[in-house]
Amino acid sequence: MEAALWTEKYRPKTLDEIQDQEEIVSRLKEFVKNGTMPHCLFAGPPGTGKTTAALCLARDLFGVRFHDVFMELNASDERGIDVVRTTVKEFARMASLTTVPFKILVLDEADNMTGDAQHALRRTMEKYTSTCRFVLCCNYSGKIIEPIQSRCALFRFTPLPESKIVSHLGSIAKLEGLRISDGGLKSVVEVAEGDMRKGINTLQAASSMSKSISEEAIFQVVGRAKPTDVHAMLEHALKGDFIKAREELRALLVRYGISGSEIVRQIHSEIFRLAVPEKKRISLVEAVGEIDFRLSQGGDEEVQLSALLARLAAEAQKGA
């Protein structure tokens, strides 16, 4: 069955098809030419081709046999030491039956692994180097422990330049029989912010309205997909209505399923737009940073963000 989501339908199948990241692609092609590779760490923002590069590398290396010797785990779903100890180890341990000299294990969203799990992974990587190569994908290489970083070749993926997104989206539009205005194309690119996935998703959503895509259509998609309730939540807090603010927070977390750290990010950028005295902004930045840190320490999203809202409410009252 043909992939119905365009991000999959148009995902490059070989290294040659990858649009950008020339440096990286050429080095990966070297690996293919030599038939060998080190452990790799792919770091970079979402939608820049990390997983795609890993998949293409494996396919180019092993051709049709690649399904037997390739495994993909998502660290966010399957994190924890147990997975490393069992699944990863089982896969890494068994020598491959085919003629390929090693297997490839891709660990997506590896920066979501706990420290303990990463240490366990480090030992596994070491032990099974002869039979298995690891490709770790993450947004921030800094969240990967040093000992793992030092065992991997680091590849930094950068946001895609506008020209690449324009050409890729343009060719998808053509294949899908869409007409897209210059303004429309320009606004998808703006929305994408260097994230190809976001660009393609926006285009696909817009295409459900009409075959010809205008700037307005793109705005309509974006307006829906991005709840702006963070602003409303902060307004309630600043007015001293903690209960309402907490209700908004709960809606964001539960109804929209937005992660706590995403909310923190949005609050951070809102701080500079809020109607508060200039001096206060800095103490708010400190407060937001503290909550961000606590979330990374495993704090509960609702409780910790509520503490931030309570602080906002109290401080706003002090200023009044």
Next chain:
Amino acid sequence: MSEPWTVKHRPRTTKEIAGNKLAIDKLSQWLESWSKGRPSKAAALLHGPPGVGKTVVSEAVARERGWDLVEINASDKRSGEVLSRIAGMASTQSTLGGKGRLILLDEVDGINLREDQGAITALLSVVRESRFPIVLTANDPWDKKIRPLREACLLIELKRLSVRDGLPLLNRVLVKEGVRADEEALRLLLDKNNGDIRSTLNDLQILSGSRKMVGTGEVDWLSWRDRTEPIFRVLGLVFNSETVAAARRATSLSDVDHEMLFQWIFENAPYQIPNLHELNEAVEALAQADLFYARIRRTQDWHLLSYALDLMTAGVAMAKKTPTGGFVPMKFPQRISSMSRTRGTRELRRAVGTAIGYKCHLSSRRAAQLYLPVIQFVREHDQEKYGKIADWLGSREELEQLLVPEKGS
């Protein structure tokens, strides 16, 4: 008051047990099958709500056969190791004179996975190796943590006592006690206790007291067994104590789970603490308590719990200085109610997220986050295209359930 009626009139044989004939037959047949060697399932799981006779049935079947009953109760502290030792011994060592033996593991769904590490695994191996029949009891057989056990067991459900089965039972007891009651009162009593024999008998005993006649008036007087009352007393302590010591007592008083207590305090803090500065302090104390919970989750170091408890009780109590104006009723924690309400939604999100993530190489969470808005948008504008996506993901049904109600909200 003398001996409780629940003990005094406890049935000794299966014939004396009211109701649940099917379940008793099923259990008896399974026990008989042991005479032909160990059956494929060496354990039976008796499940049903409290007070329907799970323990009583087990005792009666053992007694009728002249078997020893080895009982291990969940309320006892049990860890995997202790369990293996006791249950293992009982299940493999022979009895004196070759007598039969029935092993009863009560309330297995009460096992606390954190504190009783390895208990389930230990139980499973006991079940596998036992030379004697084992009966386990549980209120909720579908509790996730006992799933592996459930699969190894013959499931036998005990139902709530019906009014029809209950009336003769109560009348038998009343005759022996020399008390008279009108039938309407007994029906009311059975109804109120919702098929729980134990609480029905307790109520009846209280009502009879020194009276020789129980009427509907007495039953009305008996208030509904209110199982949520203690929490309000505890919350009162947290929000109105003037000393640290008094607030801390809340945790020892409460028979609610401490994480539940946290949710109650967290929910009610803004309603009980009108002053915003004090509220800020209180919520911060709760956030600090939460950080200790996070550390406990990470390290499994449960001695840190006492700090979390101090912060969430005394920390909140000390923050509050301005009294609540007038009486503000306590609210049920949204987190707990929405957990059951949105558990469905959340599970749907996870299921759909997993389906998308599998196809699109993402974690279920990020997949749901990135793709659900797109899919929802397509759904609203082009049913056919949406249908293709839903079918490709193989989760049309879940998507429908997930996306439809959201439109209305």
